[in-house]
Amino acid sequence: MIDKTSASLIEALSQIKDGSTIMIGGFGTAGQPAELIDGLIELGIKDLVIVNNNAGNGDYGLAKLLKAGAVRKIICSFPRQSDSWVFDELYRAGKIELELVPQGNLACRIQAAGMGLGPIYTPTGFGTMLAEGKPVLNHEGKDYVLENPIRADFALIKAYKGDRWGNLVYRKSARNFGPIMAMAAGVSIAQVQEVVELGALDPEHIVTPGIFVQHVVQI
Amino acid sequence: MSYIKLTRDQIAERVAQDIPEGAYVNLGIGLPTRIASYLPEDKEVFLHSENGLLAFGPPPAAEDEDPELINAGKEFVTMLSGGAFFHHGDSFAMMRGGHLDICVLGAFQVAQNGDLANWHTGAPDAIPAVGGAMDLAVGAKKVFVTTDHVTKHGEPKLVSELTYPATGLKCVDRIYTDLCVIDVTDKGLVVIEKVAGLSFAELQAMTGAELIDATV
Numbered sequence: 001m002i003d004k005t006s007a008s009l010i011e012a013l014s015q016i017k018d019g020s021t022i023m024i025g026g027f028g029t030a031g032q033p034a035e036l037i038d039g040l041i042e043l044g045i046k047d048l049v050i051v052n053n054n055a056g057n058g059d060y061g062l063a064k065l066l067k068a069g070a071v072r073k074i075i076c077s078f079p080r081q082s083d084s085w086v087f088d089e090l091y092r093a094g095k096i097e098l099e100l101v102p103q104g105n106l107a108c109r110i111q112a113a114g115m116g117l118g119p120i121y122t123p124t125g126f127g128t129m130l131a132e133g134k135p136v137l138n139h140e141g142k143d144y145v146l147e148n149p150i151r152a153d154f155a156l157i158k159a160y161k162g163d164r165w166g167n168l169v170y171r172k173s174a175r176n177f178g179p180i181m182a183m184a185a186g187v188s189i190a191q192v193q194e195v196v197e198l199g200a201l202d203p204e205h206i207v208t209p210g211i212f213v214q215h216v217v218q219i
Numbered sequence: 220m221s222y223i224k225l226t227r228d229q230i231a232e233r234v235a236q237d238i239p240e241g242a243y244v245n246l247g248i249g250l251p252t253r254i255a256s257y258l259p260e261d262k263e264v265f266l267h268s269e270n271g272l273l274a275f276g277p278p279p280a281a282e283d284e285d286p287e288l289i290n291a292g293k294e295f296v297t298m299l300s301g302g303a304f305f306h307h308g309d310s311f312a313m314m315r316g317g318h319l320d321i322c323v324l325g326a327f328q329v330a331q332n333g334d335l336a337n338w339h340t341g342a343p344d345a346i347p348a349v350g351g352a353m354d355l356a357v358g359a360k361k362v363f364v365t366t367d368h369v370t371k372h373g374e375p376k377l378v379s380e381l382t383y384p385a386t387g388l389k390c391v392d393r394i395y396t397d398l399c400v401i402d403v404t405d406k407g408l409v410v411i412e413k414v415a416g417l418s419f420a421e422l423q424a425m426t427g428a429e430l431i432d433a434t435v
Contacts, residue, residue: 030288108311130349
C-alpha cells in the first residue's frame with residue numbers, strides 16, 4: 001500500500017541537506033507553507049537557495065527562515081515590500097544573494113524544469129537590465145531572451161486537501177505557485193489542512209496529481 | 220486662462236470609460252486599482268490578478284476577509300459568480316500569451332516611442348523588485364499608463380528617451396496623465412484630450428518629448 005502521508009513533518013523534512021535548492025510556494029503569505037518552513041528552522045538546515053515569489057513578510061515563515069541565517073541565496077520576483085524588513089537588512093548588509101526574476105519568467109522557468117525542457121526563449125525582460133548578457137532571438141518579428149529552467153531539490157507547498165497518493169486540491173488564491181513547483185522539484189512535500197480518504201477528491205477536480213508529490217503532511 | 224489638474228480618482232474614472240464590456244483587464248497596483256470602482260455595474264468586465272484570479276470583485280466586509288483571497292496588491296478581494304482560480308503558470312500564460320485585452324500600469328517615465336520605465340529608479344542603494352510588470356508590458360494587447368504629467372519636483376515624466384531602467388520597449392499604447400490623454404503612435408505622442416484652460420504650448424513646455432496636437 002502506498003501511503004505518502006505516513007512520514008511526520010520532521011521525518012519528511014529530514015532528508016533535506018545543507019546547501020539544497022528549495023522552492024517554497026506562496027504569494028506573500030497566501031499559500032506559504034509556514035509550518036514546513038518552521039520545521040526547516042527547527043532542523044537547523046543551512047546554506048539554502050530558496051525560490052519564492054517574495055522574500056518574506058514580517059517575521060513570519062520565510063522571513064523567519066531568512067532571519068535564522070539559513071538562506072545563502074534567494075531567487076524571486078518581488079523582494080521589496082512594506083513588511084520585508086528582514087530581507088532588506090540582510091540584503092543591505094551583503095548577507096544574502098539575490099537573483100531577481102520577472103514573475104512570469106520565474107513561473108515559466110519553473111514550468112520548463114517541470115516539463116523537462118532546456119533553456120527557453122521568453123519575451124519578458126527583453127532590452128532591460130534583467131536580460132543583460134543573455135542570448136536573444138528575433139522570431140517572426142518579436143524579440144526574446146534565453147532563460148534557464150529553475151529546478152529544485154525540494155518543493156515545500158501548501159494545499160487544502162490531499163490523499164495518501166499525493167493528489168492535491170488548493171484553496172482560492174493560495175494555489176499560486178504550488179502546482180508548478182510540485183512539478184519542478186526532486187521531492188515535493190505538501191502541507192495540507194486535511195488528509196482525505198482515497199477517492200474523496202473528484203478526479204475531475206484534482207489540481208496536482210499525486211505523481212508530482214512525495215509527501216503529504218496534515219497540519 | 221487657468222486650469223485644474225485631474226485628481227487621481229478623475230484619472231481612474233477617465234480610464235474606465237475606455238474599457239469596453241467583455242474586456243479581460245489587469246489593473247496594476249496603486250492608481251490603476253482604483254479604476255475598478257468606476258466600471259459601470261451594468262457592464263461585464265473581467266478583472267485579472269496575476270496571483271491567480273479572474274473575475275474578482277470589490278473588497279469584502281471586514282468579517283469576510285480571507286487571507287487566502289487576495290489580489291496582486293495583497294489586498295482582500297471577493298470573487299464574482301463565474302470567477303476562476305488558477306496557478307501561476309496559467310496566470311502568466313494569460314498575461315504573456317496575448318489573452319489580456321488591456322493592462323493599466325503606473326510609470327516613472329514613458330518615452331516617445333512607447334518605452335516604459337516603472338520598476339526601478341536605478342538608484343544604487345534601492346532594493347529592486349519587478350513582479351509582473353515586465354510580463355504585462357510585453358504581453359497585454361493594449362498597455363495603458365496612468366501617471367502624473369510631471370514629478371513632484373516638476374520634471375517631465377514623458378521624455379524623448381528613458382533615463383530610468385526600462386520595463387519594456389515600445390510597449391505603451393495610451394497615456395493618461397493629470398493633464399491629458401496621449402496616444403503613442405508611429406508618428407509620436409499624439410495628444411487627444413487635455414484639461415480645460417490648458418494651452419497646448421503650456422502642455423508641451425511640461426513635456427520632455429515632442430507632442431502632436433490632435434485636440435483641435
